[in-house]
Structures are given as C-alpha cells and as structure tokens.
Amino acid sequence: METTLSRTNSSMLQVSEFILLGFPGIHEWQHWLSLPLTLLYLLALGANILILITIYHDSSLHQPMYQFLAVLAFVDIGLATTIIPKILAIFWFDNKTISLSACFAQIYAIHIFMCMESGIFLCMAVDRYVAICCPLRYPTIVTKAFVIKFTLSMILRNSLLTIPVPVLAAQRHYCSKNEIDHCLCSNLGVTSLACDDITINSFYQLFLAWIIGGSDMGLVFASYALIIRSVMKLKSAEATSKALSTCSSHVILIFFFYSAIIVVSVTHLAGRQFPLIPVLLNVLHNIIPPALNPMVYALRTQELRVGFQRLLGLSLTVSRK
Template sequence: MTTQQNHTIPNDVSDFLLNCFARSPSWQLWLSLPLSLLFLLAMGANATLLITIWLEASLHEPMYYLLSLLSILDMVLCLTVIPKVLAIFWFDLRPISFSSCFLQMFIMNCFLAMESCTFMVMAYDCYVAICHPMRYPSIITDQFVAKAVFFILVRNVLVAVPIPFLSARLYYCGRDVIENCMCTNIPVSRLSCDDITIKHLYQFAGGWTLLGSDLILIFLSYTLIMRAVLRLKAEGAVTKALSTCSYHFILILFFSTILLVLIFTHVAKKEVSSDMPVLLNVLHHVMPAALNPIVYGVRTQEIKQGIQRLLKKGWW
C-alpha cells in the first residue's frame, strides 16, 4: 500500500508518549536518584562558574568567556532534557505535545553541535597558548571570541533547523510511542508513515560533517600541542603545559566518545539491549554538564581564587 504524502491532511497524532526503558523499567528506580543529583550538580556548578566570571573583573578575558558559553550550553541542554526525564521516572508523565517534541529535538541537535564547536575553539585557544605564547594576547582577543561565538551560533543553527522541520513535516498516522526518554531524531521519524530516507541522509551527512570536522581540528590542535610540549627544554615546562590542557582533552574525549558510542549502539541495535542507547542518551545530556565546570573551573587557579574572593565578600 502506498504512503500518502499529502501534508494538508492533519496528523492523526497530536501528542507523543515517551517510553524510556521499555525492556528494563526497573532502571528508572535506581537511575532517578543519581540522575537528580547529577542534574543538581550540573546546574549548581555551572551557575557558580557563570556568576564568578560575571562578578570578577579579573576573569573578563577571552578564555573565561568561552567557559561561560560552555556553561550556558550545558545548562540549556540539561534543562531541556533532564526535568522531563525525572518527571517520567517519578510521576509517569510520559506525554509530550507535538510542538514541544520538535522544539526539544531542535534544541538538542543545535546545542550539542554548538558544544562540540565550542570545544574546537577552546582547543585552538589551548594550541595558541602553548605553541605561540608571545602572540596569544594579539590572537585570542575579545573580538576573536565575539567572531567565534557568532560562527558557533550561525553554523549550528542553520544546520540544525532542517532536522526538526523535516520531521514535523512528516505524516504521523497513529503510532505515538517514542522508544526513548526524549524526542531524538530517529525514534520520532520512525513513527511516520512517510518515506524518511531524505531526512536520514541529511541528518547523517550534516551530523558527521559537523562532528567530524570538529574532531579532526581538535585532534590536530592537540597533536601540535604535544609536539610543541615535547620540544620544551625548561624544567617543569612539560608538566605545566600538560596540566593546562590534559584535563581539557580528557573532557573533549569523553564528550566525543560517548556520542560515538551512542551512534554505534543505534547502528548495532540487534547486538545490544534497546535500552542501552536510551541510557547513553540521558547520560550524554548530564554527565558532561556536571564534569565541565568542575574540571575547567576548579582546576583553574584564577577561578578558584575568584570564588574565594566572592565568598569573603559575602556574595554566596
């Protein structure tokens, strides 16, 4: 039977149901507590980092502006996904409206890509700091950060907009259960009665182009950093340089690895539990958000001193 492509006909579906762990419902019980704690940690740590950078004049520098952008992205991603997941776990509030679903899809696609792009810019910042320290003040300026933020916003919004738009244009003829805790691209589009080949091709090409280019530039930056570090002769210079960027690289690797694992578990869904990609999806929206401000903030001496000064002034 041929599928009707006339989108003037209204969808039979006005709401979706988020079915988090269909095969392992008991996961919701033990996952809700650590997930809520991670959510509170992520929101609290990122808010602390943002307030400290905002109030401390000594932190009004390009590197800390990039950290602020990363914190904002993390907080938006957490607020977009985790409260709804916890509402499902605690109160079984599984319905999500048609428009809310595609808004969530847009934010997730756009902000995850923006976070990847921000990591790329921060890797470049680290490269200039280690490999061209004398030129750093003239290269990494406020104007550079403004241009980088503009590029991050425009590139990822333009690429992300068609994904929920194409999904919303599909005809949903009755099936309304999304096998996930959030409105991710593939589980939603699979509910449609239309041909989704073009949408999947665009998503595959766009996603791998953005993620792939960011990863290549990130690893190129850290390869050049390692080569420069190994050439350093001064005592303690290698240790200092590595301590500056090693934790940043670990977080970037964690962000990229969990995303790649999520993609491959979707591809190899017959070999792994169908609930595993769902779990990875949830963790990917809260784990980096909880770890980023701790690693970037607590291990940065200037930020620790800024927090201490604010505590002495009675801001907290």
C-alpha cells in the same frame, strides 16, 4: 496505551501527540533512576551557575579562555535543562505525553546545544593552540573581538545547520504508532514512527554528524597534536609541566564528549537486540558532560579555584554585614 489521533484535511489519520515510555525493558523500576539523574542535574546547574557568577565578578578571569568557559557553562545548563525536567516528569508524575511541536522543539534544542558544545571545544582548542604555540602573538590574535566573532560564528553555523532536523521530522506523516520507547525526543526515534519514507531524515542526520561533529573533532585533535608537539620542544621542564597540566583537563573532557558520541552511534545499530543501552547512553551523554565539565575545570584550574575563594569570601563578608 491508546494512540491519540486526529483527522487531517486529507481525511488521513494523524498523530496529535507522542508518548514517551522511558527506558525500554525497565519501565517497572525506572523511577529509581530519578535520584541519580536529579543529583546530576542539580550538580550541573549549581556548578555551571557558580562558574558563570565567578567569572562575571572576578575581573582577573575576564580572559578569552574563561570567556569561552562561560559560554560552555551556559550551553551545559541549556543542554541539561532541555531533557532532565521532562524525564523527571515522566518518572515522578507519569507525565509521558508530549505534543508534536514540543517534541520537535526538543529535537532542535538537543541538536543545537550538542553542536554548540562541540563548537566551543573547538574555540577553546584554538585558544590553547595560540597561547602555547604562538605566545608572543596571543594578545594580538585572541582578543575580545576574536572571542565574540568566534562564538557568534558557532551560533550561526549550528543554528542554520540544525534547523532542517526538526523541519524534516515535522514534514513526516505520523499515522499509526505514537509511543516512543525513550525518555526524550530523539530525531531517529521519532521519525522511525513515521508512515512515509524517512531516508532524507537519516541522510541529513548522518550529514550533520560528519559536517559538524566530524570536522570539529578532527580540528580539535589536530590542534592538541600540534600543542603536544610544541610542548615537547620546550627546554624548561616546569613550562612543559604547566602547559600539559593546562591542556590535560581539556583533553579529558573532549575525549569523553566525542567518544560518547561514537559509542552512542555504534550501540544504536544494535538497538533491536539491546534497546536499553543506546537509550541509556543517550541520556547520560546529555547530562554527564554538563555535570563533569565544571568539576574538571574547577579541580584543574588554579585561577578558577582562587576565583571561587574570592567569591566565597565576598559572600561571607556581605552576609556578616
């Protein structure tokens, strides 16, 4: 495939667009993967939209825990929509080209949505910690203002800290290769094509992973460790069971989210020997959490199930009229 190049003012060749090849090593039959990816995308969209509508219409769900869940649903929709439509365009229409600006925008969107997901998990962990460990103070601590301030702080933190990622990538000079053996524009995958030094890009990627992912993960697991310790001190077996049941769904999602990040990072080191593994895991990590999150909450949270039933009953009533 020919490399698309244009001349800059400095008379040096400059790539004008990138070409996303898809999954390395399986280009001939990768289009068959469009079926499971489409189903996961539709599940993620449908389930998260249902959660948003249910929380909006059911006044009993206008509580901090479900407000954070609504933010998580919005973030999941954004994360899935950032990558899946382009991947399906590659598989269905062989639309492999992507402009530099669109590629850098996708890099930014992926990073900010991933960081927001981590931040919302932290918000929900703090909410559960206060609810279980300080139940009498919960109504005065976790208020509507608390939810707004905490969410806005996560948006501001992630927006500012992720801006340098696409900015640094855009400052690199791409003068030869423009083929990316991936389905999406990953930061390291794109910058590896640059003709100049990318040390600062790799360093900032590592810094971002530690400052956001590492700190959030540490605080989240510390919160749940304190929760478990507090729950074990409860004298009522019923109260202990209820508290553990409430937190178990959170722990399942959080464990999968952070463990997947670690696995993707580790397998990326072996990318030359097994290039398909990190690429496949990277794609799945961007679509499975958005599809899995609402399913786990719907199955584990009684209030949400009741809300779904009320919404379904309201819809049936309106349709009959």
